[in-house]
Amino acid sequence: MKTLIIIPAYNEEGSIGSVIADIRRHVPEADIIVINDGSSDRTEEVAMASGARVLTMPYNVGIGGGMQTGYMYAKMLDYDVAVQMDADGQHPAKELPKLIGQTARYDLVIGSRYVKSTSYRSSRMRRIGMIFFSKLVTLLTRQRFTDTTSGFRAAGRKVIGLYASYYPIDYPEVESLVYLKRHGCTITEVSTEMQRRQAGRSSITPARSVYYMIKVTFSVLMSAMRYNRTAVIK
């Protein structure tokens, strides 16, 4: 089974090296591609030195565009499984075999912080937001989701194809789930440990979180109303 680990990275020189080393220790057979989204630091050099392939975007295209590039790459090179994980070290590589293993039975496997109680703790506002999105997606897809904003996911061939043709541009996690459900994919959540980020800061500031809530809610509703139609460029 050909497996690709996709790591989008924007100025993550402080953590990318150990993230790649961890992956190579736990799943040595998987290929690793770092999507260097126009970083201004040494992300590219560090990632290459750690033994990953690096795909450098000519300018910063944002998380959605970067992630989609990884899926396009996976589709082009005919991978069976593509796993997306963060470059900041919050997704532990030791959980990878668990995620990858489930792709035999499901189109998408999400590493969730909340299926069982794990050691993950977050701020109250963030929890409220996450509960809101979980309820919204559960309502729209009629499937129970606990962690819709998790960016720790393993995708099979069907999802790789769907994501290569359409992926939301910013704050993509929640909408991309509804999109998959609209296209008849099976999704499951597995409980995974998550760690505090090793370096860098969260991109979500208080001012942005208002925009985040509105934008994501709106695009999720729009996605739910878009019956089996993909926003592919003609």
Add this chain to the structure above:
Amino acid sequence: MFINILSVSIAIAFLVIVLELVRRQRLREQYSLLWILFSIVLLIVSFNVSLMEWIADQLGVKYAPAVLFLFGLLFCFSLILHLTIVITKLTSQVLRLTQEVAILKAREALYGKNN
């Protein structure tokens, strides 16, 4: 009637500028048709003030120039909406292009030296 001469010359100048932009290939024919239509309407209205008054009367508008403002605004709004649609399309096309170029460059770095 100074205002008549002024509005007619503005309409004509506008039409000439649009045609000149198309001739110099600074404006696509596709978009220019809309502007040509707009300047012709402007020209007709400038020549024929009573037409405007007649339309206002039919619509029950007491102040005739208000009709002009209404249609002018509606035209601007729909044009801006159209432009944001075009920008959305361009943005997705540029993104797709960027992604494909990035992938091709990475693959060339990987395999290129062997060929």
